Amino acid sequence: xxxxxxxxLSNQGVAAAGVVYFLALLAYAVQWAALRDVPVRxxxxxxxxxxxxxxxxxxxxxxxxxxGRLGVLLTAIGALAxxxxxxxxxxxxxxxxxxWGNMYEFTLTGTFVxxxxxxxxxxxxxxxxxxxxxxxxxxxxxxxxxxxxxxPVAPLTEALESYWLVIHVVAACIATGAFTLGGIxxxxxxxxxxxxxxxxxxxxxxELASLDRIAYxxxxxxxxxxxxxxxxxxxxxxxxxxxxxxxxxxxxxxxFITWVxxxxxxxxxxxxxxxxxxxxxxxxxxxxxxxxxxxxxxxFSTTSQHSYAEGxxxxxxxxLRVAAAPVEAAQEVRxxxxxDHAWA
Amino acid sequence: xxxxxxxxxxxxxxxxxPNDLNARELARWSWRQLTSMxxxxxxxxxxxxxxxxxxxxxxxDIDSLAVTQWRENHPNLAPIWDRLDLFSVYGSVWFSAIxxxxxxxxxxxxxxxxxxxxxALRAKPxxxxxxxxxxxxxxxxxxxxxxxxxxARAARTLRKRRYRVVRLDGGDxxxxxxxxxxxxxxxxxxxxxxxxxVGVAVxxxxxxxxxxxxxxxxxxxxxxxxxxxxxxxxGSLFDPTxxxxxxxxxxxxxxxxxxxxxxxxxxxxRKFVSHLDYTTEPGAKTQEYDxxxxxxxxxxxxxxxxxxHGYAPVITxxxxxxxxxxSGPQVFLPxxxxxxxxxxxxxxxxxxxxxxxxxxxxxxxxxxxxxxxGNLSMPASAFGNAIDPLVSLFxxxxxxxxxxxxxxxxxxxxxxxAKQVMKADGQPFRMDLRPGETVKLxxxxxxxxxxxxxxxxxxxxxRTPGKLVALTGVVVALLGLLGSLxxxxxxxxxxxxxxxxxxxxxxxxxxxxSSGGDPETGRDELDAIVAALRQDREAAP
Numbered sequence: 001x002x003x004x005x006x007x008x009l010s011n012q013g014v015a016a017a018g019v020v021y022f023l024a025l026l027a028y029a030v031q032w033a034a035l036r037d038v039p040v041r042x043x044x045x046x047x048x049x050x051x052x053x054x055x056x057x058x059x060x061x062x063x064x065x066x067x068g069r070l071g072v073l074l075t076a077i078g079a080l081a082x083x084x085x086x087x088x089x090x091x092x093x094x095x096x097x098x099x100w101g102n103m104y105e106f107t108l109t110g111t112f113v114x115x116x117x118x119x120x121x122x123x124x125x126x127x128x129x130x131x132x133x134x135x136x137x138x139x140x141x142x143x144x145x146x147x148x149x150x151x152p153v154a155p156l157t158e159a160l161e162s163y164w165l166v167i168h169v170v171a172a173c174i175a176t177g178a179f180t181l182g183g184i185x186x187x188x189x190x191x192x193x194x195x196x197x198x199x200x201x202x203x204x205x206x207e208l209a210s211l212d213r214i215a216y217x218x219x220x221x222x223x224x225x226x227x228x229x230x231x232x233x234x235x236x237x238x239x240x241x242x243x244x245x246x247x248x249x250x251x252x253x254x255x256f257i258t259w260v261x262x263x264x265x266x267x268x269x270x271x272x273x274x275x276x277x278x279x280x281x282x283x284x285x286x287x288x289x290x291x292x293x294x295x296x297x298x299x300f301s302t303t304s305q306h307s308y309a310e311g312x313x314x315x316x317x318x319x320l321r322v323a324a325a326p327v328e329a330a331q332e333v334r335x336x337x338x339x340d341h342a343w344a
Numbered sequence: 345x346x347x348x349x350x351x352x353x354x355x356x357x358x359x360x361x362p363n364d365l366n367a368r369e370l371a372r373w374s375w376r377q378l379t380s381m382x383x384x385x386x387x388x389x390x391x392x393x394x395x396x397x398x399x400x401x402x403x404x405d406i407d408s409l410a411v412t413q414w415r416e417n418h419p420n421l422a423p424i425w426d427r428l429d430l431f432s433v434y435g436s437v438w439f440s441a442i443x444x445x446x447x448x449x450x451x452x453x454x455x456x457x458x459x460x461x462x463x464a465l466r467a468k469p470x471x472x473x474x475x476x477x478x479x480x481x482x483x484x485x486x487x488x489x490x491x492x493x494x495x496a497r498a499a500r501t502l503r504k505r506r507y508r509v510v511r512l513d514g515g516d517x518x519x520x521x522x523x524x525x526x527x528x529x530x531x532x533x534x535x536x537x538x539x540x541x542v543g544v545a546v547x548x549x550x551x552x553x554x555x556x557x558x559x560x561x562x563x564x565x566x567x568x569x570x571x572x573x574x575x576x577x578x579g580s581l582f583d584p585t586x587x588x589x590x591x592x593x594x595x596x597x598x599x600x601x602x603x604x605x606x607x608x609x610x611x612x613x614r615k616f617v618s619h620l621d622y623t624t625e626p627g628a629k630t631q632e633y634d635x636x637x638x639x640x641x642x643x644x645x646x647x648x649x650x651x652x653h654g655y656a657p658v659i660t661x662x663x664x665x666x667x668x669x670x671s672g673p674q675v676f677l678p679x680x681x682x683x684x685x686x687x688x689x690x691x692x693x694x695x696x697x698x699x700x701x702x703x704x705x706x707x708x709x710x711x712x713x714x715x716x717x718g719n720l721s722m723p724a725s726a727f728g729n730a731i732d733p734l735v736s737l738f739x740x741x742x743x744x745x746x747x748x749x750x751x752x753x754x755x756x757x758x759x760x761x762a763k764q765v766m767k768a769d770g771q772p773f774r775m776d777l778r779p780g781e782t783v784k785l786x787x788x789x790x791x792x793x794x795x796x797x798x799x800x801x802x803x804x805x806x807r808t809p810g811k812l813v814a815l816t817g818v819v820v821a822l823l824g825l826l827g828s829l830x831x832x833x834x835x836x837x838x839x840x841x842x843x844x845x846x847x848x849x850x851x852x853x854x855x856x857x858s859s860g861g862d863p864e865t866g867r868d869e870l871d872a873i874v875a876a877l878r879q880d881r882e883a884a885p
């Protein structure tokens with residue numbers, strides 16, 4: 001296949017994934033619609049793990065089970081197309097490379113990890129109730145990704161050609177996926193804590209303690225991976241490419257902030273008065289800093305060396321910097337390296 | 345659920361200040377406040393909050409030019425920002441205060457726990473509670489076996505499951521415990537954080553980082569001492585005598601340009617390689633090294649990095665008397681990283697009758713770009729490679745900033761006391777030179793020759809002692825973290841009692857002591873243990 005064909009395949013993969021995720025969302029919608037007015041059985045709480053989707057009416061139970069399975073199946077098919085899209089991005093470049101060269105590709109990978117982690121844990125941890133939210137979230141992010149972040153396939157810049165790219169970015173993306181799922185669960189925890197309804201989605205979620213535990217496990221998985229990604233592999237690579245392992249670059253600062261907030265979350269779960277609600281709020285602060293760092297910071301800071309989100313024309317401002325600097329300050333020369341050195 | 349209500353043993357509590365305290369009690373109370381988990385939590389959040397300004401406001405040690413520019417744009421705010429240390433957040437008093445308090449809190453929290461842990465390691469698993477069926481995870485069955493046999497088998501089974509097992513003489517239970525590594529991991533993690541901090545501190549106190557722009561060619565060399573650097577940022581306890589006495593020159597420099605117009609990165613420079621000749625100390629054998637991005641050269645504890653490159657037009661200025669007033673390559677700094685359109689100045693202080701300064705733009709591949717009206721009139725560089733190089737300069741006379749002895753940048757022309765050279769019609773005099781060309785300046789000021797093109801590399805040199813300490817610390821911290829998150833400490837008791845009717849009642853109970861334990865895994869383990877106890881019985885004749 002030619003590079004162009006790979007690129008087309010990748011774009012078709014994203015489109016197909018979007019369509020299939022949407023169908024999965026519909027299947028989940030039908031599933032939950034069937035459960036809408038059915039009160040939750042009270043007996044459920046005793047056992048610990050709540051059979052979220054239990055219904056007395058047999059016909060309804062069949063429909064719920066069938067649409068639920070269909071939803072998961074469609075999610076899996078969507079994930080497959082999503083994966084093809086990722087591989088296509090890498091194969092379309094010349095020379096072939098890992099598909100982590102710009103924000104479009106990072107977002108594509110991050111959302112894929114969210115879906116993959118969901119699929120990996122849904123049976124074991126009985127997360128079927130998370131399905132509609134995950135698919136809805138991923139669908140929205142993919143849409144935004146394609147609309148606003150799309151970039152044509154291009155070879156990696158020099159600084160990105162390092163196997164640390166693979167290690168660093170894989171870790172960061174996996175942690176992002178886990179934190180995102182943890183964040184979603186924490187939102188549901190807070191919503192359920194406020195709700196006193198006996199029917200509907202929130203009423204059918206697992207009990208609060210169980211939501212708290214699922215959120216904790218997502219975070220407990222994500223936190224060491226994040227630690228490895230931003231505090232071990234990131235600095236090692238930074239040391240190789242930029243000559244110092246920690247530069248307080250805006251992206252690093254926010255990765256550090258995210259790390260500190262999640263560290264606080266883990267402590268909060270062990271502190272009286274912070275457990276439960278406050279811990280969940282901290283988890284949300286964490287996920288907000290995470291996604292702000294993932295996408296937002298690129299639009300706020302122009303000095304970041306993680307500048308893969310910059311358009312051309314960014315270099316222009318540097319002219320002024322050199323020319324406008326007073327004589328003594330210009331002693332420290334800023335060598336303009338712009339996009340071709342635009343290390344991520 | 346029990347998980348949320350139970351107060352973990354490691355939760356030190358902050359308490360309100362009591363009224364009648366003497367100095368010693370007050371100190372005790374303050375120490376207890378500082379080392380409470382709640383204070384640690386607040387300090388962590390403060391640390392996160394305090395790190396934010398540094399990502400939005402330009403920082404002195406990261407981009408001092410951006411700081412200068414910011415100061416110029418905000419003359420009123422800048423003094424306030426200065427007073428608040430907002431241009432160097434990460435070295436500021438308040439940022440340091442937060443993390444030092446956090447470290448004290450950490451040490452104060454961890455030290456007592458070390459002793460508790462040491463005691464717990466030696467301690468026997470606690471005796472079985474009187475009523476095992478009150479524990480959330482419990483099971484029981486009846487058998488006609490002798491209680492001693494059941495308990496002996498229970499001890500064997502639990503040992504096989506790597507529990508620490510105790511059976512008191514004459515007791516009716518087996519007490520078992522495992523998962524001490526969780527707290528060990530927790531302690532290791534927190535201690536390792538301190539190691540990381542020490543490593544980082546050593547690096548920033550004793551290390552240095554410097555940059556130098558070097559011309560390519562054997563005629564130009566660099567030897568590692570302070571005078572040779574263009575910019576140099578030492579740590580506050582840096583000692584220049586530790587600088588490794590290496591030296592190097594750039595033999596040649598290769599760049600590949602993407603010339604395929606279909607490629608979205610058309611014109612991008614790739615695979616730059618500086619072919620270095622270096623010696624580790626004076627008199628040592630000369631070695632070669634291909635310096636590339638991501639592939640620094642290590643000499644002892646110092647590392648040499650390639651971080652940028654550009655063009656240096658070789659320009660000769662002859663003054664009005666015909667003498668060479670200035671000659672040699674001049675570093676022009678790229679203003680466009682794609683096309684390498686570059687900006688630079690040339691100063692001839694010794695020119696007679698008056699100093700001459702030149703300022704202008706270098707175009708590696710000269711072409712005309714479109715202006716705002718769409719006319720092809722804007723000079724531009726079409727490509728980063730020097731295919732059709734052209735340098736376009738304006739000339740200045742008078743004091744070009746070399747006389748007064750103050751340090752002045754070689755990249756900026758101080759025009760406050762200089763006068764621009766004009767043509768007869770009153771327009772600024774501009775010279776466009778291709779290699780080999782010479783232009784005569786008006787009024788017999790002299791001539792300017794563009795002799796040829798030289799390349800330069802920006803080399804970064806840094807020495808970061810303690811980096812392996814920091815790396816080891818963070819790796820150990822990660823291992824500790826894994827232990828503290830995934831090892832599940834738990835206790836297990838098996839009690840067997842002969843009842844009046846001659847049968848034996850076996851009770852098994854399990855207590856999960858982690859905060860994220862999965863009830864299902866717990867039940868599974870309990871079931872497996874009960875099954876093991878009973879299966880053995882069935883298998884035995």
